[in-house]
Amino acid sequence: MQENILEVSNLKTYFDVPRGTVKAVDGISLTLKPGETIGVVGESGCGKSVLGLSILNLITPPGRIKSGSVHFKGKNLFSCSEAELSHIRGKEMAMIFQEPLRSLNPVRTVGDQIAEVLQIHEGMSKTEALQKAVQLLKQVEVTDPGRRVHNYPHEFSGGMRQRAMIAMGLACNPQVLLADEPTAGLDVTIQAQILDLMKRLKESAEMAMLLITHDLAIVSQMCSRVLVMYAGQVVEQGSVREVLHHPKHPYTRALLDAIPGAAKDRNRLGVLKGISPDPADLPQGCHFHTRCPNVTEKCRIEEPTEVVDGETVVKCWARAEKGAITV
Ligand SMILES: Nc1ncnc2c1ncn2[C@@H]1O[C@H](COP(=O)(O)OP(=O)(O)OP(=O)(O)O)[C@@H](O)[C@H]1O
Numbered sequence: 001m002q003e004n005i006l007e008v009s010n011l012k013t014y015f016d017v018p019r020g021t022v023k024a025v026d027g028i029s030l031t032l033k034p035g036e037t038i039g040v041v042g043e044s045g046c047g048k049s050v051l052g053l054s055i056l057n058l059i060t061p062p063g064r065i066k067s068g069s070v071h072f073k074g075k076n077l078f079s080c081s082e083a084e085l086s087h088i089r090g091k092e093m094a095m096i097f098q099e100p101l102r103s104l105n106p107v108r109t110v111g112d113q114i115a116e117v118l119q120i121h122e123g124m125s126k127t128e129a130l131q132k133a134v135q136l137l138k139q140v141e142v143t144d145p146g147r148r149v150h151n152y153p154h155e156f157s158g159g160m161r162q163r164a165m166i167a168m169g170l171a172c173n174p175q176v177l178l179a180d181e182p183t184a185g186l187d188v189t190i191q192a193q194i195l196d197l198m199k200r201l202k203e204s205a206e207m208a209m210l211l212i213t214h215d216l217a218i219v220s221q222m223c224s225r226v227l228v229m230y231a232g233q234v235v236e237q238g239s240v241r242e243v244l245h246h247p248k249h250p251y252t253r254a255l256l257d258a259i260p261g262a263a264k265d266r267n268r269l270g271v272l273k274g275i276s277p278d279p280a281d282l283p284q285g286c287h288f289h290t291r292c293p294n295v296t297e298k299c300r301i302e303e304p305t306e307v308v309d310g311e312t313v314v315k316c317w318a319r320a321e322k323g324a325i326t327v
């Protein structure tokens, strides 16, 4: 068996806000093998981005890592020095953020920003780094990269900014890429092009990827395994084949039913009923019980344990009581 490159164990990330404590990530464990792509899905606010930022130890107040660990190649990132961390970030483990405009500096050229990563992590001279930046822009299929490298982010279209972010993320050939909605907000054709590009780059470089998205179609196109998050927790995880075709958790089923095409075929409701719970005031018992069609008395009182059911791990009392194996 191949060793895990990334191991997240019982991770909890909380935000202390005036109205209470937001449990954005509340006990998540996952593993990633070299070259593997895992999808992370769930509704807005369920904690996907906070999970990505926590893995890179980038949480700042009012947020805090409450407990748990993140091991990258056997090294616990929560006990690394700032110097070790900045070496790992960007070089060995890169993140493509949800909003490129927020992470690209508006007053510096795209080329300078890509070059900076290479100067810091690869010790290149400015001239060498700029040459490499042109190559990278070419690799992510930005047309006329020799001219574009001197542009500012606002001179790029949304799709091109996203490509520039991918170029920056890939500059140092990271072994793990955390991609947070890398194609959100782009039109469908450009989205397909960028995903295809990421897939090809990933395969040629054997890079592992954690792909955060709310789009299940992207998961089935890109990932081998998927984690379904609800209110800071993983409610179901397993192979894409199993989870998307034989969902075991009622929340996963509801998510699948919310896809218009699937809903039409199966003649079910297209919208997820009810609202997500307030993460600063989560319901007792199973976090999903307020919206679950199969809720029982026990679900309202006691948090479900995770159970192995075939190839899937599910956090649901209905499954636990069917005699599946408790983790
Ligand atoms: N800096 C912060 N201060 C307070 N609360 C925060 C902060 N960042 C995130 N949160 C809270 O943590 C929870 C998880 O947020 P997160 O951004 O991870 O959601 P998400 O799943 O990425 O959603 P989306 O799909 O909309 O990107 C939310 O309730 C959010 O309000």
Ligand code: NI
Residues within 6 Å of the ligand: 048, 049, 050, 098, 180
């Ligand atoms: Ni997010």
